[in-house]
Amino acid sequence: MSVRTATASGAAAALLGTCFLLPAAQAQATGTQDSPVVYAHRGASAYAPENTLAAVDAADDLGVAWVENDVQLTKDGVLVVVHDTTLGRTTDAEEVFPGRAPWAVKDFTAAEIAKLDAGSWFGAGFAGARVPTLTQYLHRLERNHQKLLLEIKSPEIYPGIEKETLRVLREEGWLDRAHVKHKLIIQSFGAESVKKVHALRPDVVTGFLGTPAVAELPSYAAFTDQINPSYTTIGADYVAAVQKLKGAHGKPLRVNTWTVNDAAKAAQVAGFGVDGIITNNPDIVREATR
Ligand code: G3P
Ligand code: CA
Numbered sequence: 001m002s003v004r005t006a007t008a009s010g011a012a013a014a015l016l017g018t019c020f021l022l023p024a025a026q027a028q029a030t031g032t033q034d035s036p037v038v039y040a041h042r043g044a045s046a047y048a049p050e051n052t053l054a055a056v057d058a059a060d061d062l063g064v065a066w067v068e069n070d071v072q073l074t075k076d077g078v079l080v081v082v083h084d085t086t087l088g089r090t091t092d093a094e095e096v097f098p099g100r101a102p103w104a105v106k107d108f109t110a111a112e113i114a115k116l117d118a119g120s121w122f123g124a125g126f127a128g129a130r131v132p133t134l135t136q137y138l139h140r141l142e143r144n145h146q147k148l149l150l151e152i153k154s155p156e157i158y159p160g161i162e163k164e165t166l167r168v169l170r171e172e173g174w175l176d177r178a179h180v181k182h183k184l185i186i187q188s189f190g191a192e193s194v195k196k197v198h199a200l201r202p203d204v205v206t207g208f209l210g211t212p213a214v215a216e217l218p219s220y221a222a223f224t225d226q227i228n229p230s231y232t233t234i235g236a237d238y239v240a241a242v243q244k245l246k247g248a249h250g251k252p253l254r255v256n257t258w259t260v261n262d263a264a265k266a267a268q269v270a271g272f273g274v275d276g277i278i279t280n281n282p283d284i285v286r287e288a289t290r
Contacts, residue, residue: 035289037276039066046280049122051081052129060144064282070153078110079134091116138172147183155193162196198223214241221245228256236272263288
């Protein structure tokens with residue numbers, strides 16, 4: 001399905017959105033002045049295969065500036081953009097490389113991964129889409145004038161991934177002042193990984209993926225700027241408790257919640273006062289929280 005066809009559902013959501021304006025308005029009345037920032041999760045992954053350049057373009061077609069992705073290391077140390085630590089679900093690795101079970105990303109070279117079809121599983125119209133390298137991915141974002149919420153995926157499997165991620169970002173011009181200030185956030189479920197990024201480049205905005213206990217938040221605030229929890233784990237009280245603290249750069253800790261794909265949930269978390277919503281359906285969430 002092309003994103004242009006798929007935006008028909010966005011039109012439906014626009015109608016739905018009128019039904020859900022009240023919670024967003026309530027959020028404004030209670031101090032959240034802006035609509036939450038919308039992040040396209042793995043790209044606009046409801047409309048194009050996740051973590052491909054097509055998903056980046058689908059977000060761009062919808063006018064969505066921020067794109068989330070997942071970064072891992074190949075056997076030969078190249079950063080690639082893919083979510084699962086194995087290749088079976090989103091590529092044809094099992095057909096192309098039989099006998100290489102469990103088809104772990106870390107067991108394949110970048111040249112081998114470049115041969116895989118990462119689009120056909122999603123739809124015939126996307127046949128031939130590739131698993132992009134981080135470098136290719138950054139080029140496409142730059143071309144589209146988009147911004148990146150980069151997730152270091154499963155850092156415990158990939159020693160040195162933080163340093164290599166920062167090396168590629170620097171090489172591609174993403175660690176200059178303009179990018180660091182306005183266009184880049186690095187997040188991970190691994191607190192140690194976020195700490196490493198912060199230690200290596202204290203100027204970069206970071207996020208911790210998870211829902212630490214309120215009592216533990218000050219220790220996270222020492223190395224991160226955002227607490228990014230599953231929407232299933234939060235309420236208005238938790239969001240307020242996070243935002244009351246100052247993060248690693250002396251500004252209020254922010255909350256970006258995931259993965260919210262329908263209008264009702266989007267309106268609900270906007271009502272909690274979250275700063276951002278990470279979604280496969282950025283058009284629906286934008287309409288519901290506007
Ligand atoms: O950005 C938040 C979200 O991506 C975390 O979960 O599994 O989709 O990487 P996951
Ligand atoms: Ca992710």
